[in-house]
Amino acid sequence: MTDTTVVLAGGTGGLGGRIARALVNRGATVRALVRPGSRVGELQGPGITRVEVDYADGDALARACAGAGCVVSALSGLHEVIVEAQGRLLDAAVRAGVPRFIPSDYSIDYTRLPPGSNRNLELRREFKARLDAAPLRVTSILNGAFADLLTGQAPLILFKLRRVLYWENPDQRMDFTTQDDVAAFTAAAAMDPDTPRVLRIAGMSVSARDLAAVMEAVTGQRHGLVRAGSLRRLTWLIRVARRLAPQPGALYPPWQGMQYLHGMFSGDGKLEPLDNGRYPDLRWTGAREVLAAPRS
Structure with a gap:
């Protein structure tokens, strides 16, 4: 077994590709699992x-994981995937005897959301029960x-109209992190043998009022x-949509995005406490840097 070998699932996706590059930058050897015939994109080098x-071949999956120090999942999908x-x-x-596993969570704190309030995050809650019963160390990010x-x-910043939308409370703080920063932190956690069950990070914790000021x-x-309305009205709109x-x-119908916004503006999914300082070499991208970047 070598702690510098990391098995990565979902590496052909946007976040997964970033995690692969971040792992290599930290000195890891990445064994990227790809489905037969899938496009590898930038997953090379x-x-x-x-x-x-x-993924239906358990023996092949076990062989692919053998000797790794950690398995990192960046898979994205519905029940058949998550x-x-x-x-x-x-x-x-x-x-395969891999000591550590990082699941594809990368979200607000779904454990604090009312059951059934977010379809996609409910899948993570369902999978969490299996993770907690597994005989290896698990770390959710x-x-x-x-x-x-x-x-x-x-749909929060209306750039052409110079307006920022909010639901219920313009001062409710919400957590955001760039994909590059998530990938860098995930890579550091994958190489860290002493991670706890949950790590919480936020490149920025801002309210709608903060976004307008930035x-x-x-x-x-x-x-x-x-x-835009009250949280009660947002709940009603989700049901109608x-x-x-x-x-x-x-994977992301409009009502799913509305469910995510509800979890943020209600404060139910707020991340506390934050673990941003766990790896001092990491740099966090703030709101001003994100909003000043050119838009496609």
């Missing part, structure tokens, strides 16, 4: 070995929302706040 494996495929990966890690979304898909500082133009456009097979 010195320090990265790609291993084609069928619970079933990731469960087979967990079983393979146990069979919780990072709030990806800060990269603030300049893209997250946008004013970045652009030199005033940005106002717009109250889910009924009118259920999209049960979609």
Whole structure:
């Protein structure tokens, strides 16, 4: 066994690719699991070995995990991925004698959310029961929302209108972390034999009012706040959106994003305490740097 060998699942995704590069930068040897015929994208280079494996083949998965110091999952999907495929990966890690496992959590604190309030995070709660019963050390990394979304898909900052939306309370602080920072922290945790069960990080903890102030500082133009409604109204809108456009097979239907916003603006998913200082060499990307970056 070597602690510098890390098995990575989900490396062809955006976060997974970043984790692979961050691991190599920390001196790890990355054994990246890829499904037969999948596109490898940027998952290549010195320090990265790609291993084609069928997740339905438990023996092959166990062989792929053999000798590793940690298995890191960056898998993304619904029940067949988060619970079933990731469960087979967990079983393979146990069979191979891998001492540590980092699951694909990377979210707000789903353990504090009311049961059933977020479809995707409920899958993580379901898988958590298996993790807690597994005979190896497990570390979940919780990072709030990806800060990269603030300049893209997250419907909070209306750039052209110079407005910032909020639900219920403009001063409710929310956790955001860039994917690069999440990847760097995950790589450090994967190489750390003494990680606890949960690590919580946030590159920024900001309110809607804070975001408006940062946008004013970045652009030199005033940005106002717009109250989208109460949390009760948001709950109602989620129900309506889910009924009118259920999209049960979609990973991120509109109502799923609304559920995530509810967990942030309610404060239920707030991360406390933070473990940002665990690896002093890491640098955190703040709100001003994120919002000043060019938008695609």
